[in-house]
Amino acid sequence: MAQKRDYYEVLEVSPDASPEDIKRAYRRLARQHHPDVCPGDPAAEGRFKEIAEAYEVLSDPQKRYQYDQFGHLGEGAPGWGGFEGFGGFGDLFDAFFGARQAARTQVRQAGADLRYDLEISLEEAARGADRTIRVSRLVTCTACAGAGGKSGVRPLACPACQGTGQVRHTANSIFGMQFASVAPCGRCRGEGVVISDPCPTCHGRGTERRTEQVAVRIPAGADSGSRVRLAGKGDAGMRSGPAGDLYVLAHMRPHEIFERRGTEIICEAPLAFTTAALGGKITVPTLDGQAELRIPPGTQPGTTFRLKGKGLPDLHGAHRGDQHVVVRLQVPTQLNEKQRRLLEAFRQAGGDHVEDDKSLFDKVKDAFGKQ
Secondary structure, three states: OOOOOOHHHHHOOOOOOOHHHHHHHHHHHHHHHOOOOOOOOHHHHHHHHHHHHHHHHHOOHHHHHHHHHHHHHHHHOOOOOOOOOOOOOHHHHHHHHHHHHHOHHHOOEOOOOEEEEEEEOHHHHHHOEEEEEEEEEEEEOOOOOOOOEOOOOOOEEOOOOOOOOEEEEEEEOOOOOEEEEEEEOOOOOOOOEEOOOEOOOOOOOOEEEEEEEEEEEEOOOOOOOOEEEEOOOOOOOEOOOOOOOEEEEEEEOOOOOOEEEOOEEEEEEEEEHHHHHHOEEEEEEEOOEEEEEEEOOOOOOOOEEEEOOOOOEOOOOOOEOOEEEEEEEEOOOOOOHHHHHHHHHHHHHHHOOOOOOHHHHHHHHHHHHOO
């Protein structure tokens, strides 16, 4: 069996803490680790039980005195009593959670958040764009204004749970300890109210499904994974509760010319071998239209040129990336008679001579030497 931690350590107070300090510490920690706050987290549930047990002892003067004298060995002493498991001790629900649950019928449940996946183009990411999307969402029922009952009929507090939305069950263990558990009320499904005469439009739910057109602004610099939050455009809340939010998730559509890498874009441009040898100018596409690129004489295939500021902006607008143009040598497949004569003359003049690339030959020599 694991050794219990010191109760003062559990509540994060000193041994000379006053009852008020202990109560404040307990309430603070209970808020953080209550199962309602951390649903489905076994670690939080265990921590909550530990906090409740420590408070059960340190808040009782007699139990605290015995604990200060004998530690955990004094837990079997007369007057110690049994510890109620999580949710089973009165102070938690009466002093803290009780007030909240008693007013459950006045608490409006917020609606769910929604997600919409939107495909965008590279041009929209570069400049930003206004789009209109169609979203199916729950909206407040217009017939009953979200009340769930026919016009003028108000919901009644659930008689099974007295409007709290929860029922409490207490049981004794074989060791004489008392445990209590709290579960959603089966009759009102945890809402705390029942509808005696449901609205014929929404059947008592207070909401109805509708497809609406929603305007969304795609910011410049958006990329795959970028999210746009539209407050209040999610599902409507129960009983006229606040609506959730709509999150539009961007997905970049592949571009036929450009490849994106962050704020930088890359493209390839064909280059005639005469322009590569003699130099000149070529026209290349950019996101802003056509642009001229100067090619120096002797440019080799695969050379990359940079067009400053022709990339994409970042989401914060602090700077704009660059465009990288990779030139690919384009060899003509058909020559007319004049072109053929000129190329033959060029070859006879030594045009077939290739300058030695020492680094390349060294690599080939090393590769054969290792065989």
